[in-house]
């Protein structure tokens with residue numbers, strides 16, 4: 001028998017969450033962001049749930065190729081654009097739309113021989129200071145792109161640094177609006193957090209939104225809000241089984257470093273999941289976990305292949321009992337990935353992207 005760990009991808013929940021993005025920005029087209037192998041879900045599996053999107057946004061040409069191989073004929077947007085001139089040939093061949101965030105990428109386009117002119121998204125740096133033209137250079141970049149025979153249409157985009165937090169997006173919207181006010185073209189500014197928190201503010205929903213993490217059932221602003229608040233459903237379940245139990249006496253310790261010491265008699269279960277499966281080693285004692293759908297906590301350090309759970313709330317549990325690390329458990333129990341991430345000092349994004357290759361993944365098909 002294989003090790004009992006597995007990850008489930010809930011394609012119906014992907015479809016549900018995409019609908020949630022649409023409801024938040026009903027007049028916008030929705031890019032489903034499927035970079036990083038669809039946030040660890042697998043591009044092909046995610047596509048099953050997200051095929052009602054208006055387009056797919058990603059970074060790797062290889063992932064774009066995989067979408068075309070699934071017969072997706074609609075828009076695909078390369079969020080970082082081309083990395084070298086010959087990527088433009090792939091864009092021409094696969095009909096990929098691409099971000100232009102640097103003058104050098106315009107030089108490459110100007111030298112590119114193409115039959116079909118390209119659709120490009122001119123990216124402005126409105127304060128994130130990662131990619132994009134500065135506000136004062138944006139107009140010139142737009143004019144240069146607009147004059148190229150290689151370019152069919154120029155759209156405008158920017159990215160927010162604080163859509164999930166206190167600072168918000170108003171300062172960046174002001175910069176973006178001022179620099180692009182009289183330029184024609186479609187606009188795309190909102191990520192998941194902006195769709196959920198700011199979509200009613202002027203110009204935020206715009207022509208397109210870029211929905212990433214919300215599609216994957218994680219709240220971008222956890223712990224301020226959780227997925228229940230936002231009406232999202234988990235799309236990834238990581239589950240395993242107990243492969244042993246231990247009866248502890250007061251003073252007995254658990255695991256490497258003996259970081260947990262029992263102060264009363266207790267029973268712990270040993271679950272077949274560790275950091276080599278993608279479970280965060282920084283999740284200390286007290287991280288929430290479900291055993292047979294009952295919420296309990298981890299105890300001690302996470303090892304490479306195992307972790308320990310407190311069986312106090314589930315005395316009937318034993319060898320073979322189902323352990324849900326995150327996602328949907330038995331009997332309708334649910335443990336949002338954000339709670340585990342928070343306990344480990346990180347975010348849901350990182351945990352789902354870090355699901356380890358050794359974990360078998362299975363798509364739970366759409367209910368027909």
Ligand SMILES: *Cc1c(COP(=O)(O)O)cnc(C)c1O
Pocket residue numbers: 033035079159190191192193210211212213214220
């Ligand atoms: C990853 C990414 C997104 C999606 O962000 P979420 O927070 O997951 O919604 C949107 N825009 C750009 C440019 C990105 O790189």
